[in-house]
Amino acid sequence: MNVLIAKTVDECEQWTDVAVVVDVLRAATTVCALLERGKKDVLVFGDAEQAVAFAKAHPDFEVYSELDLPVAHEDNSPYVASRSNARKPALVVTTAGTKAVTCARQASLVLAGGFCNFYALAEALTSQNKDVLLIPSALYGTSDDVEDGLCVQALKDFIQGIGTPEDAIVEFNNTMRYGEFMKQGPKSAEKDAKIAFKVNGLPVVPQITCAKEGYGVCHAYGTPAPAQWLDEPPAEASAQEADEPAEEAVQEAxxxxxxxxxxxxxxxxxxxxxxxxxxxxxxxxQPAAAPEKTVSAPQSDDLLDEVLKQSQPAASQTPRAAEPAPEQPAAPADKPAPAAQADAPREKASGLRQSVTLPGEVTFSGKASGFGGKAKKKAIVLFSGGLDSTTCLYWAIAHGYECEALTVSYGQRHDREVLAAQMIARNLGIKHHLITLNLPWLSCCSLVDKNQTLPDVALEDIPKEGIPSTYVPGRNLMFLAIAGSLLDASGADAIIAGPNAVDFSGYPDCTPAFFKAAADALNRGTKMGVTEGIEVLAPLMRLSKTQIVQLAAKLKVPFELTWSCYAGGQKPCGHCDSCKLRAKGFAEAGIHDTSLD
The missing domain is CATH 1.20.5 (Single alpha-helices involved in coiled-coils or other helix-helix interfaces)
Structure with missing residues (x-):
């Protein structure tokens, strides 16, 4: 699953996978408030004239809009919507948010939201089998609406395992836009902001189904849309009727x-x-306890999904204890408190966030699916010959990639891993590039300097040891740069690597944050990146070593040919971090490691 942020209106109108419209302060939050209130019939219109005609034909509908309409209406206010009559149907028409919704009618699924349903929205998106386009409604309004851009970036980062929505809210509180909205916005601005920035305070995900006449029918994600509004076109209103107040039209009939x-x-x-x-x-x-919510793994990868289902530990179903709220910058005495501080459900939000189980596969992408119409996808696989990189290579082949393997020899204390890489590549019949680096300063690392003693710590203490002496300075940064150069020269579409952020030795260049930054740099600094966009794929990023072993077994990886031991030799030493983590994975998976035979 790729998660992209829309840059142009044309991109939104042509998108055919999942689309998410984010309008933080207005439309999306208003719709969430209406659905959370219990309304069964909520419609959104991108065209004001069409909305007026519909409202005149259906006077029982409440109308929400910041536009000056010739019918009775409430302001487009989440606060007002949250206090509305649950039994009355509602219609929403705005300058940007609802226009963005109706313009995304080509998408197979249209959702809406913002900070108000952040974790519920992330849950819905990670269950999808398609690419996701995040649409800030500011594309259809004004670029001054920075909150929409901050929210879509926070949502993308969160799905990729980086950052929290609270960080984005703090950033918004420090913008001019926040102060301007409080001073120049509607009378309900302060109350609207409290609702809009209360993270997951409205945990409903609006799904919008497009009616024949072009307006959107809102319903809770996963539930059917009210059929009567999909089939019934809005009544036509004459030009004379459009100038008459709605109350007069009702009285006449x-x-x-x-x-x-x-x-x-x-x-x-x-x-x-x-x-x-x-x-x-x-x-x-006496507030009731919030129900626990979890996010299941997506169905985009059958093998990966099966592994995740089989090996999900029971402990992962229980949310961790709530984290303390980070300190927010204090507001001046003459201004209201920042939105993030106002009634923010920190315990509830934290519990939801910690219980989210994101997919194992992580894509840091510079483009949508489709690969420029190419019949065959091509990938550069960073390949050490170890268990993780070999699993990635087999995973790439199983997913239809034409692969070239890239191995870098940087002066390791042994060449056993390089030999394993050469043998596996030869058996698979794929092109193999072996690059040698001679960087004398890497001797600071015990993985290079044979005079240093390799760490030998208890398995349970590995995560506590910090960055170990086996860390090679800038290794993955160098590897990705070389792979990017090879990709640029060969016209490949993707780089595939095997970093892992679950069972690993604490290397800073194996984290989602690092790979996201590296992918951004590659998409800005390579010809393929700026012209077509490239992907950096990390299929194992969120898998435990046990899950990696299970996935490798399903892919029929030849374990006996792989090498993970830091020490080298004829047989694995069994004492280094790599050996211990590998042994743990095989033991918990109940699979025999044939490399020990």
């Missing part, structure tokens, strides 16, 4: 019986709203 019914409904709605407010007040005194 009203009979004594309908008037009596309208009055009874009016008082019934007041009583119903009062009961709802009382119930909400009682809830606020």
């Amino acid at each position: 009203e009979t004594p019986r309908s008037a009596t019914k309208r009055i009874k409904n009016f008082f019934s709605d007041i009583l119903h709203a009062a009961k709802e407010e009382k119930a909400e007040l009682e809830k606020s005194v």
Whole structure:
């Protein structure tokens, strides 16, 4: 699954996979508030004239818009929406957010949200089998709406295992846009901001299904859309009717019986709203515990998905303890508190965030799927001959990549791993590049300097030891740069590497944050990157060593040909970090390591 951020309107209109419209302060949050309120019929219009015509034909609909419309309407306010009558249908039309929704009608699935449903939205997206385009509604409005850009970037980073939405909110609080919205925005600006920036405060994901007439029908993700609004076109209104107030149109068609019914409904709605407010007040005194939520692995990779399902430890189903909230910058005395501080459900949000189980495969991409129409995808695989890189090579072949393997000899204390790489590449019949680096300063590393003693610590203490002496300064940075050069010269589409952020020795260049930064650099600094976009794939990033062994077994990796030991020799030493982590993986997977025979 690739996650991309839309840069142009044309890109949104042509997108055919999953689209997500983000309008933090207005439309998306308003729609979330309406659905969370319990409304069954919520429609969004990108065209104001069409919305007015529909509202006149359906006077029972509440209308939400910041536009100056010739019909009675509420402001496009999440706060007002959150206090609306749950039994009344609603219509939303805005300058940017709803226009973005209707323009994404070619997408196979359209969702909406922002910070208000952040974790619920991430959960929905990680269950998808298609690429995702994140659409900041600012594309259809003004570039001053920086909150939309911050939110889509935070969402993309979170799915890739980097950062939190709270970080983006802190950044927004320090912008001019925040102050301007509070001073020049609607009367409900402060209350709207509290709702919009309360992370996952509205944990509903709006799914928008496009009706025949072009407007969107909103419903909770995974539930069917109300069929009557998909089939019924909005009524046409004459130019004369468009200039008349909605109330007058209703009165002209009203009979004594309908008037009596309208009055009874009016008082019934007041009583119903009062009961709802009382119930909400009682809830606020004794809040109920939030239900646990988890995100299942995506279905994009059958082998990987099966491995994740089989080996998910029971402990992963229980959220960790809530983390303390980071300190937010204090607001001046004459300004309201920053949105992130106002009633933010830190314990609830943290619990949801920690219980999210993201997919093992991670793609740091500079382009969408399709590979420029090429019939065959081509990848450069960083290949050491160890268990992880060999699994990546077999994974790439299974996924239809034409592979070239790249091995770098940088003065390791043994050549056993390089020999393993040459043998495996030869058996697979793929092109193999062996590059030799002579960098004398790498002798600071015990993996290069034979006079240094290799670490020998207990398995459970490996994560506690920090960065070990086996860390090779800048190794993956160098490897990716060389692979990028080879990719540029050969016209490949992707670089595939085997970093792991679960069972590893604490190397800083094996983290999602590092690989994201490296992928961004490659997409900016190579010909293929700036003209077509390239991918940096890390299939094992979120897998435990046990899951890697299980995946390797399903891919029929020849374990006996792979080499992981730092010490070299004829047989693995069994004492170095690499040997211990590998042994742990095979033992927990219940699979025999034929390299020990």
